[in-house]
Amino acid sequence: MEPLEMMVDDAENQCPNLSGSEGACPGNMEGDAWQMVQKKGNQFVVNDQPFYVNGFNTYWLMVFAADESTRGKVSEVFQQASAVGLTVCRTWAFNDGQWRALQKSPSVYDEDVFKALDFVVSEAKKYKIRLILSLTNNWEAYGGKTQYVKWGKAAGLNLTSDDEFFSHPTLKSYYKAHVKTVLNRVNTFTNITYKEDPSIFAWELMNEPRCTLDPSGDTLQAWIEEMAVYVKSIDPKHLVEIGLEGFYGLSTPNRVQYNPNTYAQQVGTDFIRNHLILGIDFASVHIYPDSWIAKSISDVHLQFTKSWMESHIEDAEKYLGMPVLFAEFGVSANDPGYNSSYRDTLFSMVYKTLLNSTKKGGGGGGSLLWQLFPEGTDYMDDGYAVVLSKSPSTSNIISLHSTRLAIFNSVCSWKCHWGCKKKHVLDTFMYHDDL
Secondary structure, three states, X not given: OOHHHHHHHHHHHHOOOOOOOOOOOOOOOOOOOOOOOEEEXXXXXXXXXXXXXXXXXOOOHHHHHOOHHHHHHHHHHHHHHHHOOOOEEEEEOOOEOOOOOOEEEOOEEOHHHHHHHHHHHHHHHHOOOEEEEEOOEOOOOOOHHHHHHHHHHHOOOOOOOHHHHHOOHHHHHHHHHHHHHHXXXXXXXXXXXXXXXXXXXXXXXXXXXXXXXXXXXXXXHHHHHHHHHHHHHHOOOXXXXXXXXXXXXXXXXXXXXXXXXXXXXXXXXOHHHHHOOOOOOOEEEEEOHHHHOOOOOOHHHHHHHHHHHHHHHHHHXXXXXXXXXXXXXXXXXXXXXXXXXXHHHHHHHHHHHHHHHHOOOOOEEEEEEEOEOOOOOHHHOOOOOEOHHHOHHHHHHHHHHHHHHHHHHOHHHHHXXXXXXXXXXXXXXXXXXOO
């Protein structure tokens, strides 16, 4: 047996519930109550225990659940994710005016698709996975702001830019109506209202919002301020995040050096300023050097990833006082120079950078890989899909990181330090450099 595997065994013998997201020593916590995730300083917590996250994205779960022939794939994703210890999934709670739309037109919903979202939420709980639900898209996929503008034009509004989504009162009212409908939805499988459901980790205002129409950032800032307060007015219990990519803006000229390119500070977003808004509980950052710097794989991508993460973790701790979640990271198999060992190196670097924060109880709250697919869904692959059964080395890296976080999150490591005699095992295991 490898030394690391022995440590895992040793750890799990000492604390048998480690594989769960809320591992606990027997007698230290009553039952395995499914409780709401909260924020305490720069950490996520569940039951007052730290909850560092190893998670994933699978954006299409609702649409797959809407069709009997593909619904099983939703359960497969959760089952496979759970097997490698992933505890949070980010997915879309929107499909605006498209094929198999959830929202067919403003405030008009397809009940069958809504029931599919109900299924996703109820199924996630079965596998002890919590969901980050995103409420619309900056991009055209699944409708997003483009579709809202189309609806506005159809209603006779004089609109010239998709970015008027962020400023036009009618379009803002359409978005708010969608938010209200989703948050107040009563799940047809569990009878639990979404806004009361601990299976939901957080609400995300929008996937990757940008407002290039106003590079000053004022328009997007005002929209986030309005919508964060609106979400909290309906649902004060859940965490809320924006969905940003993490670009530094005009408020922090000393940080723009960390941006991947100069265009990044012209898209109307401002990482620090946006995240100081009332009602925003944690920061989100995406990591795509292959989109932002150059398609061709190189060490520059790895160097960027490390400095991008470290600067945002520092911001979260020093300026924001909140956790930061690296809510999308990955690499496309279509990139020139790609191979699976590069992907393993990238994943290891992301995880190691986070562990450096975790071991200090820091603000690096976790990461969500983009994206986890079950077998037989290749036709949906954008190049970034990770199919665990076909990628044993990547699967092992993910699983090891999950176990490390589960140990750290557990009552054993937090409160009783393995009864002292096991502390050296924890230290060796958590901070052992060799994956």
